[in-house]
Amino acid sequence: MFEARIHVMLKKVILDPQGKAVKNGLLAMGYDCVDDLRVGKYLVLTLNTADRAKADREVREMCDRLLSNPVIEEYNYDLQEVAP
Amino acid sequence: MFEARIHVMLKKVILDPQGKAVKNGLLAMGYDCVDDLRVGKYLVLTLNTADRAKADREVREMCDRLLSNPVIEEYNYDLQEVAP
Numbered sequence: 001m002f003e004a005r006i007h008v009m010l011k012k013v014i015l016d017p018q019g020k021a022v023k024n025g026l027l028a029m030g031y032d033c034v035d036d037l038r039v040g041k042y043l044v045l046t047l048n049t050a051d052r053a054k055a056d057r058e059v060r061e062m063c064d065r066l067l068s069n070p071v072i073e074e075y076n077y078d079l080q081e082v083a084p
Numbered sequence: 085m086f087e088a089r090i091h092v093m094l095k096k097v098i099l100d101p102q103g104k105a106v107k108n109g110l111l112a113m114g115y116d117c118v119d120d121l122r123v124g125k126y127l128v129l130t131l132n133t134a135d136r137a138k139a140d141r142e143v144r145e146m147c148d149r150l151l152s153n154p155v156i157e158e159y160n161y162d163l164q165e166v167a168p
Contacts, residue, residue: 001119007126022127025150031142035085035130042091042126043106046119058115066109 001084002055006077009040086139090161093124
């Protein structure tokens with residue numbers, strides 16, 4: 001059994017209106033030292049397989065096909081074996 | 085200057101309909117080995133201060149007050165110094 005921890009973020013060249021809104025909220029609350037804020041997704045995916053190569057291949061495929069939008073987002077993940 | 089990488093997830097006891105929907109999507113696409121999937125937020129926050137204690141205190145406060153909903157979510161973060 002493997003667990004993939006996946007981070008999906010907008011590419012740096014893409015404006016992040018959600019991050020901007022949250023940043024403005026924090027500044028309005030008095031947190032003057034906030035310089036930049038970007039918001040992304042974090043997915044924790046458990047895979048029921050003992051084959052690391054298969055798990056790795058499938059996670060990559062799932063990220064490309066459904067979990068991220070490769071046009072505007074980039075992703076990375078790490079994969080670790082967990083007890084069933 | 086510090087960078088905080090913040091993960092916000094629904095507490096384990098709280099149902100995650102978004103995770104469930106994405107999991108069903110993956111199963112429908114043929115990824116039979118998907119066992120569990122939970123979706124959270126990932127925030128990358130840059131703080132314009134040289135004081136680690138202040139940065140740490142403010143990140144914790146921001147998480148408690150705005151970035152997470154302590155009733156249903158839990159968060160963790162790591163803080164590292166970055167070049168300005």
